[in-house]
Amino acid sequence: MASAGRLGGAVALVTGGASGIGRAVCARLAREGARVAVADRDEAGAGDTVGGLHAGGGTPHAKMGSPPHRPHAAFGVDVASAPSVTQLLARVQEHFGAPPSVCVGCAGVTRDEFLLRLGEGDFQEVLGVNLTAVARALVAAGAPGGSIIHVGSIVGKVGNLGQANYAASKAGVEGLTRTCAKELAKFGIRCNAVLPGFIVTPMTDKVPPKVLEKFAGMVPMGRLGDPEDVADVCAFLASEESSYITGASVEVTGGLFM
Ligand code: NAD
Numbered sequence: 001m002a003s004a005g006r007l008g009g010a011v012a013l014v015t016g017g018a019s020g021i022g023r024a025v026c027a028r029l030a031r032e033g034a035r036v037a038v039a040d041r042d043e044a045g046a047g048d049t050v051g052g053l054h055a056g057g058g059t060p061h062a063k064m065g066s067p068p069h070r071p072h073a074a075f076g077v078d079v080a081s082a083p084s085v086t087q088l089l090a091r092v093q094e095h096f097g098a099p100p101s102v103c104v105g106c107a108g109v110t111r112d113e114f115l116l117r118l119g120e121g122d123f124q125e126v127l128g129v130n131l132t133a134v135a136r137a138l139v140a141a142g143a144p145g146g147s148i149i150h151v152g153s154i155v156g157k158v159g160n161l162g163q164a165n166y167a168a169s170k171a172g173v174e175g176l177t178r179t180c181a182k183e184l185a186k187f188g189i190r191c192n193a194v195l196p197g198f199i200v201t202p203m204t205d206k207v208p209p210k211v212l213e214k215f216a217g218m219v220p221m222g223r224l225g226d227p228e229d230v231a232d233v234c235a236f237l238a239s240e241e242s243s244y245i246t247g248a249s250v251e252v253t254g255g256l257f258m
Contacts, residue, residue, distance in 0.1 A: 006239040008033035013092055013100035015079050015107040018045025020201030021151060022106030023052075024227030026072075028235045029102065030054040036072040037092045037100060040107065043076035050074045079107045080128040101146040102238040108151065110203060112162040123165045130169035131176065147238045148184075148191040150177050151230070152249065156195065158257045170195075174249050181247030190246040192237045197253030199225040220255030229254075 012029045016022035018040035026036045030053040038053075040046040050072045073095050077088040093099050109129045111122035155163055156170025173193055180191035198204060198215045204224075216224050230252050236242055237250070251258070 005033040006235065006241065007102065010034045010102050010238075011037065011092070011096045011098050011100045012102035012104065012238065013037045013039060013089075014104045015039045015077065016151075017049050017074075017106065018042040020106075020203055021196065021199060021227045021230045022104070023049045024231040025104050025106055025234045026050075026053060028228070028231035029104075029238060030072060032235055032239070034102060034238075035096055037075055037096065038072065039075045039077045039079075039088055039092075041076065041078050043074060046074035046076070079105075080125070102149075103146070104149045104151070104234050104238070106151045108203070110163065110166050110206065112166065112206075114162050115164040118164055123168075126165035127169050127172070130166070131172040146189045147242075148177075148180060148189060149234050149237050150191070150193045151234075152177070152193045152195045154195045154197045154251060154253050154257055177249070178247045185246060190237075190242070192242070192245060192247065193249040194230060194233050194237065195249050195251045195253070196230050197225055197251070197256040199227055199230060199252075201227055215256070218256060219253070220258075223254065225252060225254060
């Protein structure tokens, strides 16, 4: 259990916040005192996430006489679209009265197919959502003293059958993170990646139960991960407790593929 308030007053932008790991990250950052901008192409799902968040983020930007702001807010966005991301950042700034100082990129998709059958569209879409777009969000969201966290995957390191596009995008996340770390350090912005192993979310619902069982059997810790396992590490990387960590990739795999 973490101490409360490590992110008191911070504005945290979480993409992919309507589901799975992103939703757990929103919940964790809100419990740490952040005001959370929950962004997703599934705007209704983002609203559901907001509805479940701890309300302790405060309302420092409510104007005199105006109705109190809710500390958290939901935003629709397509992270694969530069104009959509630009618009998101403007809306977040307007709502919270400040740019985000924590940005966690959790939006991601899979379009699994064996390499020899993989269509160009499915290759580009996965790169567009998982990699290119998040880069735009990261650079645009960079605020002094900020922390940028990119959710990659252990699959980017070890590869996986039927996931050439996904593995390429997630390997790219690590290169991007290290480059951002080098370029943005002088602005006081840290950039790190979190590499989950197999985490039980709607994304893994698509994986046949037999395959999941096989992976669970390979995990030294003997279980698949929970979204909260990843969210805990994101909260640490977002906080000052990791103030001398940048360019790192933290594996959250229960020891799988170490
Ligand atoms: P999920 O499907 O539950 O959540 C992904 C979210 O991203 C959804 O809410 C979806 O609407 C949103 N999204 C997709 N495309 C988007 C777009 N273009 N714009 C805005 N939002 C978009 O999946 P998850 O398992 O929670 O995955 C979260 C992240 O973690 C992804 O980047 C995924 O690749 C990564 N990851 C997951 C696992 C796992 O085992 N679940 C393992 C390693 C890495």
